[in-house]
Amino acid sequence: MLLKLNTVLLLCIIPLFAFSQVEEVNPPDYIKTITFKGSTLESQLPILKLGQPLILEFDALNGDEDDFYYKIEHYDFDWTRSKLAKAEYLRGFDDQRIRDYDNSLNTYQIFSHYRLRIPNEQTRGILKSGNYIISIYDDYDELVFTRKFMVYEDLVSVGVNIKRSRNVKYINEAQTVDFKIVTNNINFNNPSQTIKTLVIQNNNLHNTISDLKPTYTLGNELIYRYTNEANFWAGNEYYFFENKDVRAANVGVQFTDLRDIYHTFLYTNRERATLPYTYNPDINGNFLVTALDADNVSIEADYTMVHFSLQHPELTDGSTIYVYGNFNNYALEETNKLTFDSVSGLYKTAFELKQGFYNYKYVVVDAKGNIDEGLIGGDFWQTENNYKVLVYYRDLGARYDKLIGFGEASSVDISN
Structure with missing residues (x-):
């Protein structure tokens, strides 16, 4: 995408491949098939409502029945560590061994399958909304891999619509994400500063648009409707x-x-x-x-x-x-x-x-x-893509960024 540098500068399509302050650590070659999900079938990027379970599964192909341990850390919107102590966002304890595993059965490739579910006996639940990273360590306390996930509170409604690009020069290649935030529960103070947004295409955290500001306010609605800034290259079907x-x-x-x-x-x-x-x-x-x-x-x-x-x-x-x-x-x-x-x-x-x-x-x-x-x-406006919009809020004097709303839409219903 970024090879189209001149085009990007004109179109202002700004998927932020370098959005994160903390990048995920990918596993060594003997760790395979990491599935990470909540109550949906998404296998890499769980976005959970506060109180929903989290499930992480993976295979170790070395056949050694290794022990693995997990730690959970809370992050702010920009993926810098939050100021919360662990007891403030986690009920129970982490840094525990993953106890649920089985060895492969009737396979040519020998492997052990590991399964972690939160809450469990040791880690009884997550208490705060926001960004999180789960880190998996081996017996020698060496980091094996990390994965990001998000936990949200259902405090605002997020309506999402997918349109063809309003920039007619790229109307056949790009899609734009319109959304609005509606609340009856929160009186936003200075929303252009206290509200942060993140738009994700196809669950790929390397392909996001970050921190759009509302284009205008209508009563209790914050409206985000851009000509260029909310555009994504449409890509093609996989x-x-x-x-x-x-x-x-x-x-x-x-x-x-x-x-x-x-x-x-x-x-x-x-x-x-x-x-x-x-x-x-x-x-x-x-x-x-x-x-x-x-x-x-x-x-x-x-x-x-x-x-x-x-x-x-x-x-x-x-x-x-x-x-x-x-x-x-x-x-x-x-x-x-x-x-x-x-x-x-x-x-x-x-x-x-x-x-x-x-x-x-x-x-x-x-x-x-x-x-x-x-x-x-190729890039074709007809391509069916999934888009997710996350809404973060930090009130004046607050110590962390809350994730207060979540919405998604598919471009299968794209319109002009």
Whole structure:
């Protein structure tokens, strides 16, 4: 996206890839299939109503039945540590061992599946709204990975509508997010300063617009309606595949091969930026673990080596191509970087994924680290995307940022 630098400056599309003061720590290669959710099926970015449970699951592929521990910390809107003591936002104790785990059953790849649910006997609940980070440590107190989540209080109503870009130059490529905040419970003091907002596209915290100010106030409503500042590149529907049956080809799978473990070879993808938009329903970058003839997919779904290939001319300007999605928290790492194979003329990579249904996309990163999500997939206003709007509030003299409202909408109902 940021490769379109001149375009971004004109359009004022400002997804903040560097929004966070604290970045999530991605796991080592032996930790796989992190699913992080509340009462919904979202597998990476839980946004919970205060009092709802939180569930974190992951696999350790080393077969050592390691012990893992968790810690929970509270953060303000800008992801700096809040001034609250742990006893103020957490009922009970953290820094506890994850006790619920099982070993894989009838799989070629041996792994242990871990499951943490909050509240539990030690950590009985979360007391305050706001931003949080859960950190997973090993037996040596070394950090393994972290994940962000949000807890909100239902104090305001947030209405969200998705429109085509009001900037006619980019009306075919971008979507804009209109929203309003309605309250009968809070008398806002100086809302342009005390209210903070965050808009998230497809649960990707690397693709957000932060801290928009209300364009005007109408009674007890704060209205956010921008021409440029609330625009996102629309992208395209995700590529996808399903390998719930490792012994036969399935959706998006060309063939399978059994070596030390099963290998899943996907059909070669091609760039779609120059093709007309085609509606192809996806799950907005998410994934779902599935397996045939399995009573408990958490431990019976096997891991396969998934082979990706992309038909694209070799890049000679120092740019690189990655494949990512919610399955790896949109990380850019050596594992999911494609390399050009001069024999086949294709970009290729392969890494282990658990059986399931997966969305993924290819992105180009230039020599300066700027990301362009549309160079290969294209940007089309018709694309169905999910948008979430979070509303934070810090009254005068308050010690932390409350998360007081949450709204979401899909661009399936997009209008002019």
